[in-house]
Amino acid sequence: MEKLLFYTISLLTILNPIAGGVILVSLASIRDIPVIARRTTLVVFTGLVITMVAGGLVLKLFGINIPSIKAIGGVILLLMALHMIQGREMVPTKGSEEEHSAAEDKEDISIVPMAIPILLGPGAITTTIILSEKAQTLPEKATLLMAIVITSAVVYLTLRHSALLSKVLGVNGLKIITRLMGLVIGAIAFLFLVGGVKELWLGS
Numbered sequence: 001m002e003k004l005l006f007y008t009i010s011l012l013t014i015l016n017p018i019a020g021g022v023i024l025v026s027l028a029s030i031r032d033i034p035v036i037a038r039r040t041t042l043v044v045f046t047g048l049v050i051t052m053v054a055g056g057l058v059l060k061l062f063g064i065n066i067p068s069i070k071a072i073g074g075v076i077l078l079l080m081a082l083h084m085i086q087g088r089e090m091v092p093t094k095g096s097e098e099e100h101s102a103a104e105d106k107e108d109i110s111i112v113p114m115a116i117p118i119l120l121g122p123g124a125i126t127t128t129i130i131l132s133e134k135a136q137t138l139p140e141k142a143t144l145l146m147a148i149v150i151t152s153a154v155v156y157l158t159l160r161h162s163a164l165l166s167k168v169l170g171v172n173g174l175k176i177i178t179r180l181m182g183l184v185i186g187a188i189a190f191l192f193l194v195g196g197v198k199e200l201w202l203g204s
Contacts, residue, residue: 003140007131007147013184014077014123015044016084017155018169018177021162023118027109030163037159039110040119045152047120048128052144055129066133067199073126074193077185080123084182087175119155123185130192 028036135144
């Protein structure tokens, strides 16, 4: 139960579905939100599962060890946390010009930019790889998969009711939640960074 809670909180804070919901309201009409929420959640769930299963294999293919990913992943997450704590917009949320152009098409918004890169960005992918490598046994893998299912369910519910959430929270409420999530991500980033550096040091 403790690991399930840790995995779920780690994924939810980094995906930040509340902020994603606010962005969804600004990009889509109220009528389109339910369909977009389903499609976006499906893409996020599929991406997390693929990363969980194949992420480590890709790293091994390129000769990248897990301690290195932990260290650089910790740095990436720490930078994200600092941006969130300071109330600045993170780069993955902005997206490229092509992503903004695709966002104008309501059929494509569920994949780009909602799923990628707003929710399933570099931080989420890195975190999933690290958590997957930490989950060595079959029960731990199953726990991580369950955390992904729970996270995806929360993402769907948040996006589905994003219009209501944006009204209830408002701009100030969103800023407060973003800063709190930034603190949690910062703590997780520190654990990843210290653990990665320690493993690299002991392995050298």
